[in-house]
Amino acid sequence: AVYQSIDQLPEKASYDFIIVGGGGAGGTLAGRLSENPKFNVLLIEAGPDNEGREDLAIPSQNLAVQAESEYIWNWWTVPQIGVNNRSIEYKSGHVLGGGTSINGMVYTRGATDDYDLWGKFAKDKSWSWKGLAPYVKKHEKFVQPPGDRNISGQYDPRVHGYKGPVGVSLPWSSPIEFDTRVMKNAELQDEFDFNLDPNSGRPIGVTWTQFTIGGGERSSSATGFLGADVRKRPNLTILVNTYAKRVVETIGPTIGLRKDIRTVEIVQRSGEGPSRRVTARKEVILTAGAIGSSKLLLDSGIGDKTELEAVGVKSVADIKDVGKGLTDHYTASISWNANGTDPVVNTTEALDLWRKDRIGPYAEPTGPRHQILWSRLPKDSQLLKDYKDPSAGPNAPHFEITLSGGGSTVFAFVVLLTPYSHGSVRINSTDPFSPPLIDLAFLTHPFDRAALIEGVRQTKRFYSGLAWDGYLTGFNGPDPDADTSPAGQEEFWDKIKADMNSFFHPCGTAAISPKGSGIGRGEGVVDNVLKVKTVKGLRVADAAVIPYVPTGHSQAAVYTLAERAADLIKEEWA
Numbered sequence: 001a002v003y004q005s006i007d008q009l010p011e012k013a014s015y016d017f018i019i020v021g022g023g024g025a026g027g028t029l030a031g032r033l034s035e036n037p038k039f040n041v042l043l044i045e046a047g048p049d050n051e052g053r054e055d056l057a058i059p060s061q062n063l064a065v066q067a068e069s070e071y072i073w074n075w076w077t078v079p080q081i082g083v084n085n086r087s088i089e090y091k092s093g094h095v096l097g098g099g100t101s102i103n104g105m106v107y108t109r110g111a112t113d114d115y116d117l118w119g120k121f122a123k124d125k126s127w128s129w130k131g132l133a134p135y136v137k138k139h140e141k142f143v144q145p146p147g148d149r150n151i152s153g154q155y156d157p158r159v160h161g162y163k164g165p166v167g168v169s170l171p172w173s174s175p176i177e178f179d180t181r182v183m184k185n186a187e188l189q190d191e192f193d194f195n196l197d198p199n200s201g202r203p204i205g206v207t208w209t210q211f212t213i214g215g216g217e218r219s220s221s222a223t224g225f226l227g228a229d230v231r232k233r234p235n236l237t238i239l240v241n242t243y244a245k246r247v248v249e250t251i252g253p254t255i256g257l258r259k260d261i262r263t264v265e266i267v268q269r270s271g272e273g274p275s276r277r278v279t280a281r282k283e284v285i286l287t288a289g290a291i292g293s294s295k296l297l298l299d300s301g302i303g304d305k306t307e308l309e310a311v312g313v314k315s316v317a318d319i320k321d322v323g324k325g326l327t328d329h330y331t332a333s334i335s336w337n338a339n340g341t342d343p344v345v346n347t348t349e350a351l352d353l354w355r356k357d358r359i360g361p362y363a364e365p366t367g368p369r370h371q372i373l374w375s376r377l378p379k380d381s382q383l384l385k386d387y388k389d390p391s392a393g394p395n396a397p398h399f400e401i402t403l404s405g406g407g408s409t410v411f412a413f414v415v416l417l418t419p420y421s422h423g424s425v426r427i428n429s430t431d432p433f434s435p436p437l438i439d440l441a442f443l444t445h446p447f448d449r450a451a452l453i454e455g456v457r458q459t460k461r462f463y464s465g466l467a468w469d470g471y472l473t474g475f476n477g478p479d480p481d482a483d484t485s486p487a488g489q490e491e492f493w494d495k496i497k498a499d500m501n502s503f504f505h506p507c508g509t510a511a512i513s514p515k516g517s518g519i520g521r522g523e524g525v526v527d528n529v530l531k532v533k534t535v536k537g538l539r540v541a542d543a544a545v546i547p548y549v550p551t552g553h554s555q556a557a558v559y560t561l562a563e564r565a566a567d568l569i570k571e572e573w574a
């Protein structure tokens with residue numbers, strides 16, 4: 001059943017598993033755990049149901065739905081000292097499907113090394129690219145884009161999954177002159193090579209961009225894992241518009257010394273009306289996202305005892321790393337003038353076409369959708385001599401450079417994928433409705449500033465190739481090389497900082513670490529089977545546990561993680 005409000009939840013119902021947060025991971029887990037008819041599953045989501053909302057299904061509405069306050073948390077970061085004390089709007093999905101219902105749909109797994117790093121953190125090889133291989137593809141259903149685009153030579157069929165519920169495809173439109181020039185440039189320039197598929201685990205090079213779009217519609221954890229058939233399962237209850245305030249100790253006979261945390265306190269999303277407590281017979285699984293899950297733990301008294309007591313929250317478990325270790329991708333924007341003609345989209349016709357046949361400009365995202373250049377700092381880069389390489393390994397790019405054009409502007413996001421800076425999520429109130437203090441710590445480390453300049457320079461080199469002759473008519477900057485005087489550099493940084501944004505891929509706020517290891521600073525929050533340390537009955541199974549942001553857009557890694565989590569839980573309770 002799907003209940004739209006808390007008063008519809010039967011008083012006496014009981015559940016084996018309570019999943020808190022119906023996003024990328026939560027939707028996946030609810031779908032997978034309820035495959036076993038013996039498990040009774042409750043999924044709690046703060047945002048609305050995705051069903052029946054056309055804007056969430058139309059791929060071209062990606063930016064519109066991200067601006068819709070009902071679908072996002074409306075969080076802002078604390079002033080970021082690295083970017084002239086700006087607060088950055090920190091978007092996060094607030095709807096069934098979470099981020100996967102509103103994100104940019106870019107589908108990239110990251111590098112083998114990123115997954116091997118999980119294994120290193122967990123001291124457990126089953127968390128590694130090889131160990132996770134079945135899960136990397138399990139959620140995916142790679143399909144042809146709708147229409148007649150010929151995609152041969154634009155992806156590698158060997159690296160994809162075809163039986164999962166989440167649709168993945170190249171976008172609808174066929175290549176244009178801009179794309180031909182990108183490919184020509186990759187051929188001509190020694191520094192950059194074409195790479196057939198970004199999802200082989202070895203992303204470096206110029207790749208065609210893939211999206212979580214199936215049959216011309218957005219594919220999310222909600223559409224993929226919680227579709228009409230799944231919603232009919234008698235052992236699955238989905239409760240939307242309901243806020244989990246905290247997890248609390250379950251009253252009853254305590255066996256052993258560990259606190260038993262299987263109870264969730266919930267209330268209407270608006271905060272009005274009475275709170276209720278629901279208890280899981282087996283486990284509570286937090287999947288409220290890297291920000292939401294760490295905030296929930298902190299609101300529940302699970303975190304650094306000294307810091308929690310300083311804000312008046314009673315300590316339940318003193319786990320120092322909760323909310324620490326936040327890593328994310330950050331991006332600078334640069335552009336060129338070009339002599340292409342901006343395509344004019346007739347939105348009425350486009351919408352009609354989409355409604356009729358799921359094709360046309362509405363069947364693909366708004367924004368960068370052509371190719372991505374994944375690159376590393378050169379081997380002989382002074383930066384890699386001055387600092388230990390922050391990337392997980394040689395397959396992991398330092399930069400993502402989005403290649404996007406066709407009209408009068410060629411535009412690039414230069415994304416630093418491997419930041420040295422680590423941020424945090426904190427709370428400063430005993431009220432679970434007060435917003436989290438999100439600190440991304442953007443540009444607070446000298447490596448990050450120097451690396452970002454190198455990323456801008458790489459982009460400039462890419463667009464100075466012969467393939468661009470007669471196409472690009474001028475660089476708009478910001479240009480780190482335009483004026484190398486201190487004043488000129490300051491001007492460059494001011495422009496970058498004024499515009500710098502997040503790619504909204506937070507990870508690492510409840511990081512995985514080995515079973516039995518401590519709970520001091522730098523020692524993680526969950527063990528290698530995702531159980532919260534020192535307590536029982538409670539797991540975290542979303543982006544929060546990924547120790548360091550992968551070098552790709554994060555949804556594929558989250559699906560992989562959630563698929564594995566589902567199997568771990570199924571096995572334990574079989």
Ligand SMILES: Cc1cc2nc3c(=O)[nH]c(=O)nc-3n(C[C@H](O)[C@H](O)[C@H](O)COP(=O)(O)OP(=O)(O)OC[C@H]3O[C@@H](n4cnc5c(N)ncnc54)[C@H](O)[C@@H]3O)c2cc1C
Pocket residue numbers: 020021022023024025026044045046047066091092093094095096097098099100102103104105106107108242243244245287288289290292293296503504505506542543544552553554555556558
């Ligand atoms: C604007 C934006 C663009 C993005 N673009 C891309 C992209 O193009 N490609 C890509 O791969 N990734 C992208 N991402 C990131 C990707 O969507 C996330 O990595 C992924 O959704 C994370 O999954 P999760 O399960 O950890 O968290 P989420 O998907 O955020 O799910 C958490 C869920 O928990 C709910 N929740 C939180 N707190 C509570 C509470 N107290 N009570 C009840 N429910 C709660 C939330 O409402 C949400 O539904 C983007 C994200 C955003 C926000």
